[in-house]
Amino acid sequence: MNSTVKLLLGGSLTLAIVMGVGRFLYTPLLPLMQRQYGFGPDVAGLIASANFAGYFAGSMLAALASRGLARRIAFQAGLVASVATTILMGFTSDLTVWLVLRTISGIASAFAMISAAGIVADQLAKVGEEGRLAWVFGGVGAGIAASGLVVHLLVETLASSTLWVLIGGLTAALVPFVLVLLRERPLPPSRRPADSRRRVARALPFWPLLAGYTLQGLGYSVFATFIVALIKSRPGIEALGDWVWIITGLSILPSCLFWSRIAERIGFSMALVIAYVAQIVGVALPVASGAPVAAILGAVLFGGTFIAITLLTMPLGRHGLGGRGFAVLTAGFGLGQMIGPYVAGLLVAGEADYTLPLAASAGVLTLGLIAVVLAIRGRSDAPKPRMPD
Structure with a gap:
């Protein structure tokens, strides 16, 4: 195993632990937790939003540790705290404690993810291999698929509290x-041949x-929180609930590399539009149809x-606002995902019907697509460079 592979594997495992498990284990466990503890969709949304709020805060704080020893400490602390809060979720049934743990978990996942991705990106940039960062983000899918499979295999045997501890313990063994x-370690020089046809990202109007x-x-946060609960609430396809989440995770694995290649061929802006359309279709399918194929295809398109x-998005906006684009985009995304699950939970409180919030989710994503198209049109009105993306 050469040093580049070690670096990429370490980054991928980090995201599997802190994102795939630490952040998203709640999704397949939610229906089981509701049966065990008896809380409704409003509480379910609140717990999810606490985690997203923590991620929002953590992503802002992580900017203070963007280099050197501070970043290394942030990575290590975030990794350990993510695992610890996952395990501790199984030792309490108190809502207030859950909210505190999920908030800390969100902060920890942001610290570990941003710091780990920064370490990997900086090392790859030194040898001209920035494109290989896509392999790291596939770890999110690996964590989702692996933890979802464990839940599926043991859901009839173990309580949700036990599964929190068990899966958290498995991730602890990987730390x-x-x-x-x-x-940080020296990497071998890139062997990737130069390609003059490769497109690069060109900034879009920021706002x-x-x-x-x-x-x-x-x-996205509404779908990512409630899709398993939606499928398990539908007579005839309940057994697909866990598999939909596993398929979502498996679809993430190749997706970043796939879309990176697509963007280099047709341009980042066009690739982004197509990705939005595919995601909207994926979210809408299980809303529009109760057929098993709709749920499976929706999971593939969403996970992908x-x-x-x-x-x-990041390459198209990271240089905006005088170089603060990455932080502001992350803040906007964090704000959106913090609001989504909480509002969705309130919409269906007491009814256990998740169709309405998922339909609203598809509508919100459509508005997002319109905003991106307007950004592209705004750029097309400006003077064009010789080699647009």
Whole structure:
């Protein structure tokens, strides 16, 4: 295993632990938690929003540790805290404690994810291999799929509290390997041949791009929180609930690399539009139809786009606002995903019917797509460079 592979594997495992499990284990466990503890959709949305609020705060604080020893400490602390809060979720049934734990978990996942991605990106940039960062984000899908499979296999045997502890314990066993793998080290030079046809991202007008990305955060978070609960509430396809989430995770694995290649061929802006359309269709399918194929195809389209949209958006807006574009885009996205699950939970409180918020989610994503199209049109009215993206 050469040093580049070690670095990429360490980054991928980090995102599997802190995002795939620490952040998204709540989704497959939600129906089981509701049966075990008896809370409704309003509380379910509140718990999800607490985690997203923590991520929002953590992403802002992580900007203070963007280099050197401070970033390394932020990565290590975030990784350990994410695992610890996952395990501790199984030791309490108190709502206030849950909210505190999920908030801390969100902060920790942001610290670990942003710091780990920064370490990997900086090392890859030194050898001209920035494009390989897409492999790291596939770790989110690996964590979602693996934890979702464990839940599926044990859902009839173990309580949700036990599954929090068990899956958290499994991730804890990976932490020592991650700490060894993910560190600054010399990498071999790139062997990727130069390609003059490769397109690069060209900035879009910032404010409509920010509006689209904020709406993306709001829309995706509803699906990511409630899709398993929706499928399990439908007679005849309840057994698909866990598999829909596993398929979502598996679809993430190749998606970032796939969309990176697409963007290099047709341009980042056009790739972003297509990804939005695919995600809207994916969210709308299980709303419009109760057929098993609609749920499965929806999971494939959603999983295949929701991480990739971030990878496509950031290069288009990161230089905006005098170089503060990355932080502001992250804040907008965080605000959207913090609001989404809470409002969705209130919409269906006491009814256990998640069709309405998922339909609203598709509508919000459509508004996000419109904002992105307006951003592209705004750029098309400006003087064109010789090589647009």
